[in-house]
Amino acid sequence: MTTLIQKMATSEGQPSWATNALRWLSNHIKAIVLPIVGIGIFLIIWSFAASKIDTSLGKFPGPTAVATQVVNLYQEHNTEREKEAAFYQRQEERNAKRVAKDPNYVPKIRAYTGKETFIDQIGTSLITVMSGFAVAAAIAIPLGIAIGLSKNLNTAINPIIQIFKPVSPLAWLPLVTMVVSAVYVSPEPMFAKSFLNSMITVTLCCLWPMVINTSVGVSAINSDWNNVSRVLRLPSLVHVQKIVLPASIPAIFTGMRLSLGIAWMVLIAAEMLAQNPGLGKFVWDEFQNGSSQSLSRIMTAVFVIGFIGFLLDRGMLQLQRIVSWDKASANR
Known part of the structure; x- marks a missing residue:
């Protein structure tokens, strides 16, 4: 050609x-x-x-076994949803009969407490990782901008960043669990403690790439642009809005993409270790189950975890292409 x-x-x-x-x-x-x-x-x-490859649970799963489990897990999800719908329907019928006999009766609906399916756990993990990532971004981007604009602040905070940056999520998780258990005490909590444990652990571990890349991007802004801002005597907030943010968007998004990948890996590890709801717990439960289908179900989860990580990265890249003035920086 x-x-x-x-x-x-x-x-x-x-x-x-x-x-x-x-x-x-x-x-x-x-x-x-x-x-x-x-x-x-x-x-x-x-x-x-x-x-x-032969294991204690049989042959190592190949592509056919994984494809079969994809179908099985989807069917299990549909079956569970049918059970849930039937559960609520029975309650509605029972309440309708009670109200017909006693008009003063106040109907009560109990929540369905069936097990989470594989697809439910995917949703749980995605909500957790995006919540932790959003909190980290809300903290890291303003902090990175402040560090990039101030050499003194950079000198003061850089040692703290360098100390905490390499800390494993497995080290943070016990501390977070203890603090949440001690501080978050409520008879009717808005969020489950397991959700907070995983979310805060994700936040702590994906802060640092965003802070570092944002500060580097801000400090590397073209000096001519800063000079124009001085000549125009732009207020500090206007300077950040009109000069700093547009110029540092490529670096900010590089940090966000790195952090989102780290957040997804950290979350799976945290869910496995703490047995919090999500894909990590699904993998660990299947490993402990030790059935003839466990390996193929674990392998299916591995591919799903990887594919979701890929989609999260592509999604962040598309967002960068939309908001960045430098389209060449969002080609990969």
Whole structure:
């Protein structure tokens, strides 16, 4: 196809519309075909390797076993939703009969307490990770801007950042659990303690990339832009709004993408260790279950975790493309 494109160039040496169309088609074919080839090779290697590995629970799961579990887990979710709907319907019918006999009766609806399905746990993990990430962003971005604008503040806070940045989430989790248990005491809590434990742990671990990248982006702003702001005598808040934020958006989003990836990894580890609801707990429960399907269900969860992480990163990249003036910074 490359030779064909070269032949269709105009006599003046400028590419024609047909050349541009073929080049566009060639690039898009590569973007589609090459990933498919890579995935196909991976599936072949995985299937071959899985057939050679025997564990205490049977053969290591291959692509077919994982595909089967995807269907099974979806069917289990639908079955559980049908049970939930039937549970509430029975209550409504029972309450209707009670009200018919006694008009003064106040109907009561008990919440359904069935087990969380795999899809429910995906939703729980996503809510938790996005909540922790949002709290971290609300703290880290203003702090990073302040550090980038002030050398003295940077000198004062940098040692703290460097100390806490490498701390593992597994070290934070026991401390967070104890503090939440001691401080968050309410007869009718708005949020479950397990949710707060996971969310705060995620927040603590994804603060640092956002703070560091934001401060670096702010401190690296073109000096001419700062000089223009001084000449115009812009107030501090206007300077941040009109100069600092637009110029540092690429660096801010780089930190946000790094933090979101870290947040997702941290959350799964926290859920496994603390047995908080979510995908991490699903993996640990299946490991403890030790049934003949446990390995394939764990492998399914691994792929789902990875795929969700990929989607979160792509989503953040698309958001960067929307709000950033530098479109080239959001190409990967």
